[in-house]
Amino acid sequence: MAILVTGARGNIGSRLTARLDAAGHPVRGSARDSTTLRLPGGAEPVELDLTDPGVAGADALRGVDAVFLYPVIGSVDAFLEMAAKVGVRYLVLLSSPAAYEVGEFDQPIGLVHRAVERAVAESGIAHTVLYPSWLATNARRDWADQIRTTGRVAMAFGDASFTPIHPDDIAEVAADLLTRGTHRSRMQILTGPRSLRLRDTVAVIGDVLGVEIPVDDLTREQALEREDGGIPRPILETLLDVAEASVGLTAPVNNTVERITGHPARPFRSWAEAHRRHFQPR
Template identity: 35%
Template sequence: MTILITGARGRVGQAVIYRLHSAGISVRAASANPAELTVPAGVEVAELGLNRPETFEAVLRGVRQVFLYPEPDGIDAFIKTAEAAGVEHVVLLSSSSVLDPGAETDPLASHSLKVEQALASSDLTCTFLRPDAFASNALGWAYFIGQNLPIQLAYPDADITPIHSEDLADIAVEALSGGSLKGRSITLTGAQSLTFREQLAVLSEVLERDILVVKITHAEAEQQMSQYMPAPMAASLLALWSAASARPAAIADTTQTLLGKPARSFQQWARENAAAFTQR
């Protein structure tokens, strides 16, 4: 039985590949640029563009399970090809945002929701992993911290529950290789809620230097963010953070509740990634 890992260049995809391969499970790592993949010896690599149906048939040949990154463009063709190839189970790396009101029209949530809906209408057994914020989102501050610049935030007290990518990989592997999570829809978080201000305090402690946090207006933040992402996406993120400032973040399922092992903390993530925040 071969398991196809899409998004094999990503942190989660890479971690899933290494875990499955170490367990002696046949893995095929797929990417739009397979020549750029770094995988363990013995892992097959293949070309896959999730919005390019002409790449589907070859990459799905002999595959029984898929770890899938969400891409609505091409999902219907992917499902049709997967069913014809004999795929039995898909584990989708979705998002907790699909549960929010208005997810159907939200530019962030709808991306994953469309894929969930297409898979749910198929004959495939599906497991939906819905992580909340990733701890690695903090890397967005790396340049500013490395240059000793202030972190400008419209909602510094937005409360979230960042999940470590290694925790997500552990859960994905259980969904692919075990039976306890198969067919479920699971909202995933870290074990601790932290505001952006508190995350920056953790980074400050780990890096042993002060990090200045400056509160800016919603409009100022939207203007800044629109320089490097589509304006609707920036507006969606700011709306999410505004709402998260009004209530404490809820803790959902973690590696502790699902696997019986303690969740990795944001503090651990910060120590592991401290080098990314040094001056360049």
């Protein structure tokens, strides 16, 4: 029986697809446009819109026993109904702590994740929800362009603490859950190995590059003014609220990654070293 990985083009889905394929599991990777997929040789690319599955959904789900579900904006009810009808027995949903954290669960990001969680729960398919902490890849999203072009980072609430998690750890946990029943539960909260302030995370990148990267502290208002429209304002405001509430605190750390994978969670530095090229000056 095959495993379907939705969002197979993304940071986590691509890693999961490669891991499952390397272990010899029949795997399909999906995206709305299958031509954008770069899958390992043994994986089958399929085209699928989770919010409008139609005939493509039936093709993608044919012979599938387990699904990795990447959260999307919009209803996934039709896809889940189709999955239940064809006999999908288990599903791993990638969610976010925003679905339950103070200041986030009733805000845009939290509401999106809660809607998908609710649909999965109502589908009747056995499932586990993954709640990974601050993704190491956020550093590339938020700071890579600044570091490449100016050698500096401007941010608000640089003393906010988070627990960066390596995407390989998330993918490894998901692969275990999809292929073995040992650690299946209603949810698994995943964290990196250490609480770090945002400015400390920038310092790690600088150390990897062999340079000092100054951090220019912004006020909340300045951060909002600098945004070029890449992030919708309500979401940016929520992210700033969360960062402000995390100043002076130690972010929670657990050993879930180690319990499931058998090795400690990878440190942020290991991700930064592997992705050094994204931060190097042009």
